[in-house]
Amino acid sequence: MPTSTSLATPELRVDLDALGANVRAFRRRSRGLVAVVKADAFGHGxxxxxxLAQGADWLGTTSLAEAVALRERTGARTLAWLASPTADFGPAVAAGVDVAVPSLAHLRAVVAAARATCVPARVHLHVDLGIARDGAPREAWRELVTFAGALVRIGLLEPAGVMGHxxxxxxxxxxxxRTERMLFDNAVRTAVRRGFVPQVRHVAATAAALRDVGTEYELVRVGAGLYGIDPAGGDALAPVIGLxxxxxxxxxxxxxxGVGYDHAWVATRRTRLATIPVGYADGIPRVASGRAEVLVRGRRARIVGAxxxxxxxxxxxxxxxxxGEPVTIVGTEPQAPTLGEWADWxxxxxxxxxTHLGSRWQRTFTGGAACA
Structure with a gap:
């Protein structure tokens, strides 16, 4: 990557065949797959x-507005899970977006939208299993599910799911x-006893899905893994991106x-320097200065200076x-730097x-079928 002997502009290439292989691999490991497409599909566009064509069952994102757009565009079941209780839930409820609810304040806002739109809200009650982020603390769970169950009985909520992380x-x-899965099962039982009987349950993200931890439930939510990234550093997934x-x-x-500001690097021998037109505005981390490498004519070369x-x-x-010659920043060919190496550097x-790759990269898609 790239295959030509010259290159005009910085290029971000997405291998759709590799992406499809990863989707199918996760689909085989799960009963249902939520493809997480937040942050512009992890920078892939x-x-x-x-x-969806390769087997994803649902789409997932954090933004309500993005979820509404995805739902209206594709018709796929879509989950949004990170909104303020002061957000306008009306468009999401009206569009049939599944909304995660981690608190009573969120639930009140969602049910107000359901009343205003005359559409039952599809809700996934979100319980914190020990990560202390956006789920409901366990001590608040009983009150949350009791209220939710009452709303189900009067037709304002559809009990779409219970989720955790x-x-x-x-x-x-x-x-x-094991402890967190037991806590989750207890949380589901409490919800069911109070009238909130979920259609689906889900706790597993990429790392869990790869290791069959929590994959016994109806859905898994996979983001990074679709794009070839294993949070635990494994190499079972197909690399998708090239730069x-x-x-x-x-x-x-x-x-x-001396090279660059303050002569952060000074040549110790006669050598050739190449200027490459990407920098920290394009997602090349400044902290990798002096450590990161690229591939030039089949061999590694060091980035020097800041x-x-x-x-x-x-x-x-x-x-x-x-x-005009291409320099590979991330690639799949032998000796090419990997995303994992860039993370280490x-x-x-x-x-x-x-997710920090900017808009100045020319995004191209290879293999598979072009995205419609």
Missing amino acids: DVVAHL LSHAAHPDDARN AAPAVVVRDVGAGT VSMDQVIVDVGDAGVEA SGTIAHDIV
């Missing part, structure tokens, strides 16, 4: 149609996985030549690179790398 699913032998950019300027320099807003400088040595996770 418009792949929704392909995800496991805190240690990347470590399948951790005892907390390349052209060398726009090359120059031969002698020993003692990553700038729009460019990086690569020490290509004696590779003889010319202006940057002291972060691969999710962070892909």
Whole structure:
């Protein structure tokens, strides 16, 4: 990647065949698959149609507005799970979006929308199993499900689901996985006794789905894994994304030549430098300065000096690179840097790398069928 001998602009290439393989792999592991497409499908762009065509059953996102647009565009069952209780739930309820409810304040806002639209709200009650994020604390659960059950009985709520999130699913032998699943089962039983009988239950995200932790329920919610990222660092998934950019300027320099602001790197020998037109505005982490590598003519070359807003400088040595030649930043060919390596160089996770890729990359899709 890329296959041509020249490249005009920075390119983000999405391998739809790899994406489809990952969707099918997770679908085989689950009874039902929620394809999580938040953050512009983890930076991959418009792949929704392909995800559904390859077997995803639901779509998932955090934004109510995005969920409404996805529901209206595709007709697929769509879940949104991170809204303020002061948000306008009316459009989501009217569109039939499934809405996660983690508190009484959220439930009151959703039921107000149901009354206003004369449409029962499809609700997934969200319980915190020990991750202390957006689910209802266990001490608030009984009051929440009691109110929800009463609303089901008068036709204002449709009991779509109960959901949670496991805190240690990347470590399948951790005892907390068993404890949290027991807590979840108890939470479901409490909901059922109070009249909220869920159509689906779900606790597993990517790491859990890969390790068969919590996959016995009706749905799994997979985001990063669809795009080839295992949060636990495994390599069972197909890499989906590739990044390349052209060398726009090359120059031969002698020993003692300083590069960039404050001469963060100084050449110790005669060498060739290539300027690549991507920087931290394009999602190239500045903290990877001096550590990250790219692939040039089949071999690794180091980024030298500080990553700038729009460019990086690569020490290509004696590779003889010319202006216009492609430089692989992330790829699948032998020796190419991986997203995992970029995460290590940057002291972060691969999710962070892909979701910060900016709009200046030319996004192209290869394999499969183009997304409609």
